[in-house]
Amino acid sequence: MSESKFDYSGLKRVVKIGMSYRGLFTAVVIVAILSAIVSTYRPYLMKDAIDQYILLKDLPGLFQFIFIIVAVLIFEVILQFFVIFLANKIAQRVIKYLRVRLFNHIIRFKLGYFDRTPNGVLVTRSVSDIETIAEIFNNGILTLMVDALRIIFMISIMYYMNWSLATIVILILPLMVVITNLFQKALKKVYQAERTLTAKLNTFVQERLTGINIVQLFNRQAAEFENFKVINKELRTAFLKTNVYFALLFPVVDVVSAVAIGLLLWFGGLRTALEGDVSVGEMIAFISYIGMLTQPMRQIADRFNAIQRGLIGADRVFKILDDDQTLPNKGNEFLNEVKGEIDFKDVQFSYIPDSPVLKGISFHSEPGQKIAIVGATGAGKSTIINLLSRFYDIDSGDILIDGKSIYSMELKNLRSHIAVVLQDVFLFNSTIYENIILGKTNISLEEVQKAAKDIGIHEFIMSLPKGYHSEVSERGGTLSVGQRQLISFLRAYVYNPQILVLDEATSSIDTESESLIQNATEKLTEGRTSIIIAHRLATIQNADQILVMDDGKIVERGTHSELLKQEGYYNNLYEVQFQTNE
Template structure:
């Protein structure tokens, strides 16, 4: 699908883009009609100029002069009307196509596996969805239709010139092949240069996005000067890429301007000699040909400029279609609606790896009964959090099966399955919006009263009500206006109001204050009651009352049982984990 670097034009890609204009066929046809009329009017004005000189000015006929000036004024008004209509509707069509394409791209990315986002820079994806797609609009507003209009105008002018004087036309065409060759060479150079420009733009966006997001780390570790130097280098590369395009433009337009002047000189020289010799050529025809030559070369210069816009749009379109052609979506062929699930879960010989040659989950078997609360514990990298991703089908397992209520996970409709599972992540993400919208995620059917009642049930209403504007308090980007404990409480409430059949808690109480921890413990007890719950435990003291504790090591389940059972195993993995953490917490308290 990708076009080859340096190719002047990719017709397959262009044809694919044109498919997006089909819903706007009437507008497309009107713009094409306006382009034809502009070509016609472009020929009429020089003809009127010739008649004005030969039939009015040379014979000194004032009445004829007024008549021809009136006709020229009418032609000018018609040209303005068609030009206005052409530019407006060409731009309108471009924006409609861009809107549709951006919606399609965003919907496509929303269905990607988490693995795709793990491997893709956010800044690059933002560049594709925003600036690259906006650049595609120039294909229609400044590229495609403008080029077609100019080509029609040039064709009409050449035909008309041959009809009026084939000798003067041949003089004009002496330099024409040179200009066409220079234009073709210019287009190829610019295509390759624009590839570099778009790459550097993506690099800039990625770098800036990551550094702004991680500004706290940059400042804490005193990395400002280092990051400034790196940014200076990336920015310099971006500047140099643009300067290269300016250099090619400077050479090309100066060269074409010189050839245009040479052509006008040849017309005056040859036409003047013919006129002095009292041959058929008139003064009006000579001046008309000077005007026609300028009109012929002007679109050619503009075509090269507009071809720049077209090629930048094509480069951007190629990048966007690369994402649209990426098949990274979770297979969703399930027909069973996951409603009113009991919550029986069975992992049967499940194997999984984020990379094909590195397994993270190594053939686990795990049964969770409906309404049961189980805790999964283990060292970092043991595979605990991966269970969350597999249960919600954010990643596809490599082997084995996962059953919910004795039905294979893949047989459930994906949306209904995920609606039945609520997850409270360790790293809470809040949008730059109100607390209410962060809780409901704009889901229809959840009223403010229901949210407030749920907040009271799990003990967080008082905290939210104390904020300015209460539930309508804007938490800003990533919830920056709230503490980590407050963000965690909001995530608990978000999970609770969705009324899930299965709840997963990636517990995170190690970095919050005692008061918030007490509220979270209360919230945990409330939202896990009566539903299947999986707790990814980081502090073992919080999961003593779990119905079952699952201990994982290196992607395998090594122990299962209740706290009082596992703690009795002298050489057990759970006992070692518990004692190590208890000793660490005791030392911290003594200090």
């Protein structure tokens, strides 16, 4: 969004969403018009009370007229309540719509987007930036409309009462417009800096809390606290700049208002004394109108600033909504059953252009075979399973399942036939049972319990305080690595996939869980095609085929015994591990 121009396209887009709630929008417009008319009429009633009753000492008539004024005041208060209430209701519906749409949009993005975008930035966009959009309605266009109508009605009624006095009052309007415009431009830059620093602070806090074990392990508490204070100070400075501008704006408006009242008293007083064509009631009414006129002018500056703040948030949100980072899902083939035949044909892939990670990978797996992939860190092992699940798209070549390219298959259908058990198991802050079924409500608790018994982990789960209904903290922090791994095995098992991927699933387990995981692995891989990425060569000795990778290429392939006979890369790796274990 331009630094110097008002984002009319963004405002139009936000208002269009608000206007989709036609009943509410129409109601708030009608109430706003009535509120502007009633509030403008009040000083005129005061003029009549002074000129027709107070100066003439008509006390009975004055008391009756006071009841009319009180009734008008009560009606005005009721109308103002409904303006604020309805405006807030529209705002909350708009941000609910945008937040749901934004989250639904983000969770479909390809993994490459999350690799280069900090989670804290996305949290800021989804929460605080959307909250600022509410200000466009809460304290923005709808209340701005009321203020604008009041100004129009006040100018009209003042000219109806006395055109000469009205002209004096109107002279302050151009000056107020200039002041408002200057402050609006200055505040826009401050608000943009404020939103940027808010996202930066959110990202910093989110990363440090996620990696709190690293922070404490390397005694980084003091250093990270100092870094936090620096960012927090920058954010405080941005907020203080906003306050400084407002602290300047309001006194300037008050000075302009005082000058207008002084001119009115001087000119109106002379006309009253010399000509007698300006009444006392008119003078008091005009003084009230000056206060009422400068108040919305002051508020208009505030309204524009609220709109500006909301539009900066909207600009950030719409940029994500307009950015299509989803993987192309043009496949139209749906496979009800998959045998599990897998073919990689000369697959080349790079996360970063011109930096290939896989350099012509080709292999074939028969249905039900167990394929193991070994190699040094960074050889490209995990990349293979990311491509099989279509988390990323390849640069060239093809990947086939049962003779059909995965790019011809509908994406959700493809992934429904594949289950992945990762080394770093992610568990949500929910119950064991809910972490296993992951929202698949057609999997009953009884089915989960039967599956747990099949792979031998039912007793472990029942040993937890509430069994399958035990709460799991964020990322499964209350469970050991092995326990989290067992739950991920069960999660994969109940989904009954035709293709199973184990990514370093047994590389960091504790002794207590090792035998359980070995049994679960045997049960899980039985009768289904399995791709196992492992550091422990002892766990893959019975694999039907072992692929040895180095620098993005398959350098050796064969069974365990065949590879040992070659006395190459695999044999050296095996001997190193054997000697280490000894």
